[in-house]
Amino acid sequence: MTAGPHVVSDVMTHAVVAVGRDAPFKDIVKLMEQWKVSALPVLEGEGRVVGVVSEADLLPKEEFRDADPDPYSRALRRSDLAKAGAVTAGELMTAPAVTVHADSTLAQAARIxxxxxxxxxxxxxxxxxxxxxxxxxxxxKVFLREDDDIADEIRRDILDVLFPAPVEPIHVMVAEGVVTLTGKVGDTTMIPMTVRLVRAVEGVVDVDCHLCGDEAG
Incomplete structure (x- = not known):
């Protein structure tokens, strides 16, 4: 994994199992079990994603197998009851699908x-x-980055930019993703921003900041 801002294409799975609208219920269950996934994209045409069928979409069939809901429950669970009677991916799927682009950041994907x-x-x-x-x-996966890789990025992209002439060398130590910063800087107002930027580096678990100003100055 390279240094720098990571995007979805850096970590996504390219080989994907998907189904068409007409895929039957039991085939969907078999595919989920075979591939150990909790949801499958539903495609049409040349591979356009029109929905997603998930375990949650399949469960109503079991939940309402022997149930006879009262009128209030029928009104409240209308969508689930419809899925309980569904037999194909097109009837089961949640649409439109919630998707993301390959160039989206990992933070954007996580928020979605x-x-x-x-x-x-x-x-x-x-x-x-x-x-x-x-x-x-x-x-x-970003938390699998090597500590040295994280430290190099912090020095190059943050510290060398914010503090091109520190009072004394700023030391960066990264252990199990936890970053420790030590040293003296001329402008202490930059320290909170430094901590925020370091914390935002992918793979960083926590930041222990011991930067301070030059008291003698």
Missing amino acids: MALRKVKRLPVVNDEGLLEGVVSRADLL
């Missing part, structure tokens, strides 16, 4: 997942054609 409460996002191009899938586990 959190806000829309999904575990996987189809990655599409500008025409809506499937290019891959990114999962929560994929987004966590």
Whole structure:
């Protein structure tokens, strides 16, 4: 994994299993079990993503197998009851699909997942054609960056820019993703910004800042 801002294409899975609108219920279940995934993109035409069918879309069939909901429950769970009677991906899927582009940042993808409460996002191009899938586990790959790689990025892209002439050399130590900064700087008002920028570096778990001003000066 290269240094610098990471985007979805850096971590996404390119080989993706998907289904068409007419895929039957049992085939969907088999594919999820075979590929160990919790959701499948639903495609039409040349590979345009039109929806996603997930475990949550399949569960109503089991939940309402022997149930006879009262009128209030029927009104409240109309969508789930419809899915309980569905037999194809087109009937089961959630549409439109929540997707992301390959050049989106990992932070953007993470926000979409959190806000829309999904575990996987189809990655599409500008025409809506499937290019891959990114999962929560994929987004966590940035924390596998080597400590030395993280330290090099902090020195090059942050410290050398903000403090081109420090009072004394600024030392960066990274251990298990935790960054420790020590040294003296001429402008202490820059320290809070430094901490924010370092914390935003992908792969950083925490920041322990011991930067200070030159008291003798």
